[in-house]
Amino acid sequence: MNRFYFPTLNYSDSEIIVEGDEAHHIISVMRKSTGEMIEVSDGEGQIIECEIISIKKKQVFCRVLNRFHLDKEKPQFKFLVPVLKNPNRFEFMLEKLTELGVHEIIPFVSENSMRVSDKNSRWKKVLISAMKQSHVDFLPNLHLLSNFNEIITQINLSNSLIFHGDVEGEHPGELRLQKKISETESIYLAIGPEGDFSEEEKKILRSINSIPVKLSNNRLRSETAAIALMTLIKNLKPEASQ
């Protein structure tokens, strides 16, 4: 069943009306018609299965048949992503992290970053599209672009684990964790920009006990490193610890 995104769902209604861009998408792009079943997600864990009962110019009227509400997942995966020079590669990285179930995306600039600007609304569209495509239940929370050092100071270290990609890091099968994954509120992941983290930034990562993870024997592009790190850490067993 095709899934659509409509963030302002009213939870109690037995009918819903999808309007605006997403109505256009349902009608003109996906060419849905009366009688067809669709899923509508609010990107916050609520999924509604419904039947289209009528279509007007820019409105889709649906009868609610089933309603699911999923609890927020735990731990929350929060990824510090360096904004890349090449926008296609950066957006590809956003798409892949969304598919793989990231909960927060925190774009940063750092010492070795290229001059970049915040394209928040454009990037958000990439996340929405990937969320619908892969039937992800939670739209990742996209932060505003900020500075690496500032972001680090805002992390609550007491209930988090932090990992970063590092060519001199530990083999993913040998990671020693200070606490069990299942007892952690947040897992922060970070990879460096083209040109990697600076020495100063690596020192900061060490100071907050971020665990360096060796992702490959080869030099990986930033977006490849991000996908590899997300895949490896997301697939650690919940009870993994030292």
Add this chain to the structure above:
Amino acid sequence: MNRFYFPTLNYSDSEIIVEGDEAHHIISVMRKSTGEMIEVSDGEGQIIECEIISIKKKQVFCRVLNRFHLDKEKPQFKFLVPVLKNPNRFEFMLEKLTELGVHEIIPFVSENSMRVSDKNSRWKKVLISAMKQSHVDFLPNLHLLSNFNEIITQINLSNSLIFHGDVEGEHPGELRLQKKISETESIYLAIGPEGDFSEEEKKILRSINSIPVKLSNNRLRSETAAIALMTLIKNLKPEASQ
């Protein structure tokens, strides 16, 4: 040091002459000049560190300073990749698998594949570019496009392990292998096309003891599944078995 690709290196020479496209790349794109150091790889494990001693129109003359010859890695990672409708996504997949150290790429069409054609020489350029970028020592061997069922019959099962992405597969932390990774000549990896493997193809995969691996709780696009499967299996410990 920048790395270049020249497949017809003469192993014994104390000087080498790079010609053709790659000479153009050295001179006009990377703007190297006399006295600079470069690395030249033949894509088969031989790496030559050399100094540019003169440049002519379409020839770069280099003095050999160091020469390394790496043994073929074991096991060999051989990836059965479905050709995708979207060429950008397909080429992205090729690039990422190369960065992550794949040794053979076996493109296939199968029951649910879109109508596609073999773009072997174009795809090879993607591999070469990724190999140079990520300092990969072996250029992946790119097979001609063929049929999924035919490829399967040619696999030597006795010294191989085979894995495929499957939403109903096993968690990567729970895989039971019939033999140790380190005792295996070849590791075959496969993911389905858009629309997944057909029931018949899944039956064939079961019949050759391919191990189904659950890559994510979400529906992954084919290229994402390929990157995730490669990352997970490449990072299993060499002594991993049941």
